[in-house]
Amino acid sequence: MTADAAPPAVPDSRDRLGRADMHLHTVASDGTADVPAILDHVAALGDLDVIAITDHERIDAAVAARSMAADRGLPFEVVVGEEVTTLGGHLLALFLDRPVRPYRSLRSTILDVHDAGGLAIPAHPLVPFPLCAQGWMLRALLDDPDEACHPDGLECFNPTALGRPWHDRVVRFAERHAMAKLGNSDAHALAAIGSGWSTFPGRTAEDLRRAIVNHETRHGGSFHGTRGQIEVFGQQLRKRAVDARDEVRGRVRRDGTGRDHGYPGGRIRPPRYEAPPAGPSRDDETRA
DSSP states (O other), X not given: OOTTSOOOOOOOGGGSOEEEEEEEOOTTTTOSSOHHHHHHHHHHHOOOSEEEEOOBTOOXXXXXXXXXXXXXXXXXXXXEEEEEEETTEEEEEESOSSOOOXXXXXXXXXXXXXXXXOEEEESSTTXXXXXXXXXXXXXXXXXXXXXXXXXXXXXXXXXXXXXXXXHHHHHHHHHHTTOOEEEOOOBSSGGGTTSEEEEESSSSHHHHHHHHHTTOOEEEEOOOOHHHHHHHHHHHHHHHHHHHHHHHHHHHHTSSBOSOOSSTTTTBSSOOOOOOOOOOOHHHHHHO
16 A cells, blocks of 8 residues: 555444334233343344334333433433234334324224324234234225325234244235335344344434335344244243232232332332432532
8 A cells, every 4th residue: 555545444333224123022011021121132232223112002111111221321212112902903103102092993093103103013914813914904004095094114024923924925015015114023032132123224213213204124034933932922921920929919918019010110000110310420429
């Protein structure tokens, strides 16, 4: 290299695509890990820029996780989400500012998600199972003249037993109807987090939202083995037994506690996030 030659360019890590996993469950619903464990695990993985907590029919753990991640200065963002049970299957409601009421039509629920400031993504779709949106339902929504009831994308990669056999069909459906394609882990245990993901231009939650709206996301991941899913099911059964025990104890003792919802304040009734007290400031330490 001559003296006046420019040094080789060094790739800027900021140029890489962001990565997100937008379908995670905690012990507040049917997951097996609490919020601190999930945050620690995602931080240790080091390759996720955005996650969403999407417990069934509730957002309290998601709100707590967002606050805890921000307070700890973790290198990823937490989006408040909810996996809403509709009469037409499960729906991921992302970027919410309030809970969405379950057990209504898929169309009404999508309208409510949009009214709550969120994006609506049918979860593990097209599988011939009551918890999954079917193709004829989605086509009817996409043909509806009211764009507010259109889904914002489709969960094209879901590594569970519900997603694997129908993966190719879902991808073809999304491409045929020009829908944003997302990949998620649908994790109910720590080891599954990040096994499905979406990539997008940028690194922030707002970048991800923009990418979904602009159909710029890509999906990837690896499917779970049957043995691992059976083990998780066993963990869920044990968790439910502990939950039932703790609920009974709280009622017998009348001490205002119940099962653990997985965050500080999650055992009190009604459960509510209680941020830990702030530590002493540097000035306080100096004066002491």
